[in-house]
Every structure is written in structure tokens, then in C-alpha cells.
Amino acid sequence: MSNKKLIILAVVFGLITALAVNFYLARVKAALSNVQRGPVVVAKVPIPAKTELKSEMLETRTMPREFIHPKAVVDANNLLGKITLVDIVGGEQVLSTRIASGKDDRNGLAYVIPKGLRAVSVGINQVTGVSGLVQPGDKVDVVGLLETDTESKGVPVAKIMLQNIEVLAVDQKLDPGARLPENKDKGAQEGKTVTLAVKPEDAEKLVLVTERGVIRLILRSPVDEGKYVPRPYTPKEFLIR
Numbered sequence: 001m002s003n004k005k006l007i008i009l010a011v012v013f014g015l016i017t018a019l020a021v022n023f024y025l026a027r028v029k030a031a032l033s034n035v036q037r038g039p040v041v042v043a044k045v046p047i048p049a050k051t052e053l054k055s056e057m058l059e060t061r062t063m064p065r066e067f068i069h070p071k072a073v074v075d076a077n078n079l080l081g082k083i084t085l086v087d088i089v090g091g092e093q094v095l096s097t098r099i100a101s102g103k104d105d106r107n108g109l110a111y112v113i114p115k116g117l118r119a120v121s122v123g124i125n126q127v128t129g130v131s132g133l134v135q136p137g138d139k140v141d142v143v144g145l146l147e148t149d150t151e152s153k154g155v156p157v158a159k160i161m162l163q164n165i166e167v168l169a170v171d172q173k174l175d176p177g178a179r180l181p182e183n184k185d186k187g188a189q190e191g192k193t194v195t196l197a198v199k200p201e202d203a204e205k206l207v208l209v210t211e212r213g214v215i216r217l218i219l220r221s222p223v224d225e226g227k228y229v230p231r232p233y234t235p236k237e238f239l240i241r
Contacts, residue, residue: 038065040093041073047088053079058094071095083111109195112168117197119168120206124194128216134194135176138167139220141228142196142206146213161209162202163227164220169195 044059051057058076072093073079083100085107100111113119126132134140142162147155168174171193194217198206209215 036065037062038068039074040068041076041079043088043090043092043094046090047084049084049086051084053082053084053099055080069093069095071097073099109169109174112174114166114197116199118200118203119195120198120203121169121193121195122206122210122215123192124217125192128214129194130217130219134167134170134217134219136167136169136174137176139164139222139224140167140196141165141218141220143216143218144205144209144213145216146209160218160228161205162196162198164225166197167194168197 039060039062041058041060044057047053047057055076058079060074060076068074073096079094079099084098085100086098088094088098100107109119124134130140141160142165143158144161145156145158147157196206206215
């Protein structure tokens with residue numbers, strides 16, 4: 001076969017190959033254009049566990065829906081301010097199961113505490129704990145009864161020291177709808193401790209009074225946000241008023 005024929009055959013096969021490639025690419029392009037795509041939130045940077053999510057840590061990408069995890073978050077605004085439960089790798093889709101959401105107590109008490117507050121547990125009984133009727137999520141006022149050696153000269157003083165305080169837990173119960181096992185007797189169901197969400201400076205007051213005096217919880221209505229201006233109450237005030 002002459003060189004001229006070889007060159008002609010090479011050109012023909014080259015054209016056939018080019019046409020085949022163009023046909024294949026056209027089919028791929030058409031297939032991709034028919035693929036349904038959707039948004040998904042991914043980690044812009046590596047995010048450690050127990051980290052509050054901020055906008056600069058996240059980005060939204062568009063990809064074929066078949067590659068989006070069923071538990072993936074699609075709106076970054078739904079993640080802002082929430083806390084990661086585990087490490088998230090950069091570029092990884094952010095799954096709702098890896099984020100502590102709101103007041104979901106399944107992740108433990110630490111994820112239920114409102115930002116800026118602290119959880120403090122105090123001992124209660126049937127009297128000081130409103131007959132055991134206080135439930136997680138209730139609001140209470142805290143009355144402190146304390147004898148001081150200065151102002152009251154050893155005379156007991158009662159004062160509403162904290163108001164509108166959220167109850168985070170009763171014993172180890174964080175969910176108001178949770179029930180203890182049926183085989184528990186009545187005495188075992190009575191709360192022995194209540195965990196309150198308080199400011200750090202109020203935690204100091206609470207610890208002092210529980211160590212040196214007595215506290216009593218006053219249950220509030222869930223719709224009562226009012227504040228009472230407290231005035232210390234003594235046995236002398238009892239006789240005067």
C-alpha cells in the first residue's frame with residue numbers, strides 16, 4: 001500500500017474518531033443537562049466537634065441530587081449558632097445528625113444550657129420542690145432563707161433571690177414528657193435534685209445559700225414574665241405587716 005493511501009486512511013479514521021468523540025460528548029452533555037441538581041451545605045474548612053457554627057465556616061454548593069445525602073442540610077441559615085457533635089472534614093456535606101439542634105436533650109445536658117448561662121443543681125424535697133410537681137422546662141423563682149451575723153444579727157431572713165429561672169432537669173430527667181420505669185416505687189419517683197439555668201453571678205448566690213441556709217422553689221405560670229421587686233422578709237416584718 002502506498003504512502004498516499006495510508007495518509008488517506010489515517011485522515012478518514014481520524015475524522016471517524018473525532019465524530020465519535022463529538023457524538024459521545026454531546027450525549028454526555030445532554031444527559032448532564034437532564035440531571036436534577038440541588039443545593040447542599042458543605043464545610044468550607046475543617047470544623048472540630050463542639051464548635052458553634054458561623055457563616056464563614058460554611059458554603060452552599062450545587063450538585064446532582066443523587067449525590068446529596070438524605071440527611072444533608074440544604075440551607076446554611078438553619079445551621080448558624082448551632083453546635084457540632086463530631087469533627088467535620090473540609091468539603092464534607094453537613095449532616096443534620098452531626099449537629100445539636102435547639103433543645104434536643106438526647107445529646108446531653110451541655111447542649112441544652114442556653115448560651116451565657118450555667119447549670120447548677122440544688123437539692124429539693126416534697127416541700128422545697130413544690131410537692132415534686134416541677135418539670136423540666138418550667139420557670140421558677142428561688143427564695144433563700146439565711147441567717148446572717150451582720151444585718152439581721154442572727155435573725156432568719158427570707159428573700160426572693162432569683163426570678164423566672166428555667167428548670168433544665170429534675171434528677172436526670174431532661175425531657176418533661178419522659179417517664180420513669182413502671183417498676184419504680186412512688187418514693188423513687190420523687191425528685192431529689194433540680195438543675196437550674198442561671199447566670200454565673202447568680203450561681204455564686206445559689207451555692208452560698210444552699211451551703212449556709214435553705215432555698216425553696218416557687219413555681220411560676222408559663223405565661224408570667226413579671227418581675228417582683230424583692231424586699232427581705234424577717235420575723236419582725238411578719239409582726240409589722
